[in-house]
Amino acid sequence: MDSSLPRVVIEDVRPAVDAGRYPIKRVLGTAVHVSAAIFKDGHDLIAARLLVKSPDKSAAASWDAIPLQYRFDPDRWYATFTAQTLGRWQYTIEAWPDAYGSWQSDLRKRVAAGQDVATELIEGAALLERAARRARGAAKRQLVAAAAVLGGASDTPIQERIERALDASLLPLIDFPLEEAARTRAEVFELIVDREAAAFSAWYEMFPRSQTDDPARHGTFADASERLPDLAELGFDVVYLPPIHPIGRTHRKGPNNSRSSRPGDVGSPWAIGADEGGHTAVHPDLGSVTDFEAFVKRANELGMEVALDFALQCSPDHPWVAEHPEWFFRRPDGSIHYAENPPKKYEDIYPLNFWCEDRVSLWEACRDVLLFWIDCGVKIFRVDNPHTKPFAFWEWCLADVQARHPDTVFLAEAFTRPNRMKALAKLGFNQSYTYFTWKNSKWELRELMTDLLAGEMAEYYRPNFFANTPDILHEYLQSGGRSAFRIRLLLAATLSPIYGIYSGFELCESTAVHEGSEEYQDSEKYQIRVRDWHAPGNIRDDIRLLNQLRRKHLALRQLINLEVLHVANENVFCFRKWADGEELLCIVNLDPHRPQETMVSVPVEKLGLPAETPYVVEDLLSGDRYTWQGRDNYVRLDPAARVAHLLRLPAATRAVA
């Protein structure tokens, strides 16, 4: 029999991820609603409080306490705190039998029933004396004084003793159990508080070397800076650059991923490291670190941030290969292993051996790369293939960096099995790629959104819906024409608060390297691409409008306020989003080739809309207004003209259930 046997049981604390093994995530300034099942045997009352420690407090600092309130249905306790500091918070719950509160409650019933309570008052005095022994300062003195009154000192009249006993101001003086062993403390849970950019932003991916008007002239950070005003005008929040470091020459890849390169071929930016330096150097053709800092500064002035790629791999020419051969996998002859997925060989890439003997130095060197670029003004990192590096490394590295810089944001680029994608989000990545790019049919989109919003996943997984990437040009885009790009852009920008496109999407670039491939022809990964950003057929107006609407309407800035609605036509996808009293209804024709029509069932009862009389809906995309009536309304979408309605429904005309 252990003396720590709990008097009060605390179970099922929520929110939590894997019963507290991993942190939940919230955005700065949001309310965190905590609840738990808390109970004990018998009829005694319970005192319970939420304990919160903000990131700016030391481990030894005391907790902030917030009383928990009980709700009979559903038999749980609730409290709320506001996440007003960036970083890792801790929270837990403690509870104990409320001895004096229980006694007070019983006394009230006895008095109401007209019972003689002389003996009970002596018992109450004894409880207050016990409390006084554990209290300090003014509280101690007040408890001692009250105990004397209850006990009948100076022949206090019984009525006065009862009134003092029932005094509500006594309870707050006893914010502890009468004996320490009666206190139950739940395990400690963690909360990562990010700035809003981690959960809401529009990304634009571009290769700075392509920001040129001549494929023979390597674009520079100065060139790239000139594109920034346009991107800001289109409403993007984040400009993401593939690796900007020197590119290896050994086994450099040629255009269209050919295994040999010719002089002048620029190579893949992901083959990081050359004589000029490694992960903390800038490709000399782009400019200097100072030039990069100027680029970042310019973006910031325009209200945008720059995201860098963090790809932990080395070209054979990376300085680490010579300086730290022990950080790589070695063959029996002492040479270094290139990357392989047998029988495929990737001779231009050396993977790092994260479990090598000199692991501590390697992990710290990787962490220091991040600190270097943070010093240059970068706060957002898109992490390349994190699932090919140890989960334990990321859990350590992200926590270490964010303890120093809680305003940093890490996006996990992992296209792998769901358990591994979820694990990266759980251990600390602030946002994650998804399979959105491949989800083009209605049932796929419904399943994707159901997964993201159901259960614990919404507590830790923030999806970033990229509509394309340098690696993924989906067949839907290859064959769907301009309408397909408009549809996918609209879905990405409205289904998820974080979305992105990669250069060329706005121009509806749709040519794959060969049929059946998702790789772009003449992929920018291996060569410089020059574009006319105002070429005919572009969808810049769509982008600008959607980014404006996303900033204006809170409903589009949050993830979980989404419900997929049933419509009969399998080519039409319909969902509602809501926030702040505003209700949006998005109806999308998923068929880029043909008009589609369907009846849309508006949940009028739930939304407090009239079931009998007409109401007006406004299309935020076109400005058109329609008069609808009741639940079922007809919609027809011709992709040649418009691919979707994004309707603002009128405010509820009666109380919503």
Next chain:
Amino acid sequence: MDSSLPRVVIEDVRPAVDAGRYPIKRVLGTAVHVSAAIFKDGHDLIAARLLVKSPDKSAAASWDAIPLQYRFDPDRWYATFTAQTLGRWQYTIEAWPDAYGSWQSDLRKRVAAGQDVATELIEGAALLERAARRARGAAKRQLVAAAAVLGGASDTPIQERIERALDASLLPLIDFPLEEAARTRAEVFELIVDREAAAFSAWYEMFPRSQTDDPARHGTFADASERLPDLAELGFDVVYLPPIHPIGRTHRKGPNNSRSSRPGDVGSPWAIGADEGGHTAVHPDLGSVTDFEAFVKRANELGMEVALDFALQCSPDHPWVAEHPEWFFRRPDGSIHYAENPPKKYEDIYPLNFWCEDRVSLWEACRDVLLFWIDCGVKIFRVDNPHTKPFAFWEWCLADVQARHPDTVFLAEAFTRPNRMKALAKLGFNQSYTYFTWKNSKWELRELMTDLLAGEMAEYYRPNFFANTPDILHEYLQSGGRSAFRIRLLLAATLSPIYGIYSGFELCESTAVHEGSEEYQDSEKYQIRVRDWHAPGNIRDDIRLLNQLRRKHLALRQLINLEVLHVANENVFCFRKWADGEELLCIVNLDPHRPQETMVSVPVEKLGLPAETPYVVEDLLSGDRYTWQGRDNYVRLDPAARVAHLLRLPAATRAVA
């Protein structure tokens, strides 16, 4: 950076209750299917095994290891063990990177692609040498020998070296990681293995003092023994007796719970303890402990068990009051607190103070009461109001008793908030009362079964569906006549593998003490009741038949193999149960007063039944056979004749999806 950083992640181990905080439960001889999400970074293979320790092993004993198998969809690992020993099992999972297996797999691909693998063989030899250093005995010698071959000893031809390298028999020799730090071990989970009686049994509750033909003559254990053959013939498994101990005289309750008793009034058996003894004594009017043991022996001979009531409270005359006043709550004047729920007073009962200074002695004394009756042959205890004693006490007490006597079974009689009822089941009670008695409408029954079968609850909560108790005569029975009793009996006996009735149910006793009360008139709790067990209108035939069917049909012996089916009529409840290739369909008229008809939708596709051609169903209750066709079939149930169909559907005529 902690050196215990995991290489392999093990998550979401199932089955588990509250992430392993509480044990799961299974019946002896059943298979336990364990699964988990197990993954690591990169492409390497993983070695994973389930570790199991049976209750007969010491804490220091080694684990039994069972390899886990991976299934791509749903991306989890699986293994099964059989619970072939009563008591508390432990299980966990461990995993590590399968270095040699990964290397073998890569080598196979390289060889298939015709690559030169001379260097790889050297690497493979090095891996085998590392493994050999950690292996023992014959395995060590075999690994050393294989390493020599791979390494090219004695100019072994390359083809022979490759064959040896790919030899499948090498892998089982390496049942450990190449370095100990690479081993990940999940937390340890617990499993309580009970005998089948804990999960399947028909209970009969009777007051032994009422087994008499004259209310003035106190029934004895000898009298009660004479009833046993009849109960065995009716098919009951457990005969449960309310407390059999001496009954207090101070403040003894009179008939119908009156606050004063007259000489000759027998009092409530739950007011335990008098001059004649306490919890380990037998009421002298029932006989002696030896008489009780004879009663138990007789029940056992008839294939039944005796369950005793375990009610941890004392009458003011209980020997503990004088011997251990420190185990009770004391008032300021030194007197002992009677039970109260202010303003109500229960002066015939003294509650125990489970957190008193002398707690260890008290808890052990309570435990010793159980051990005493176990010595007398009792293996089943119905625990009275466990939720008014500390949860920590039960968790300790049940584990302590069951470590000595793993064949004991504890039924929690807690009618309280759901969290507390669930908590008692989680911490070790083998079965639990439910709110079944109050669930009489279709939606209530559906909700009850959904709760019991959904999620983790089925892992730890075994419902015992009592159709009535000495405290609960539901209004449905008071007003529904004989059909109501038949309906509730059928529901109890078919919905749950554990069910029970309390004496008088078979006679359809339905008179409450007053309108609006669920208490019986002239309740047996306070007086002796004499009955004619063959009185007209009894439902003995129903009981006998249902108990026979329950023993014969495995589907009725398990809980979770149940699906509630939709039927349009709100007065008809329909569910299917299945096991062992047999499919039962139960259709119950919940209206005891009027015939009800409905269409029943048979899930023919799921059950592999013909959708077009006729098939024959057999009513196990009546023996009637009906020709049904396709999905929708008509049913009419007139409660005057029959209250339900319990149909056996034909075996699937084609493969079931």
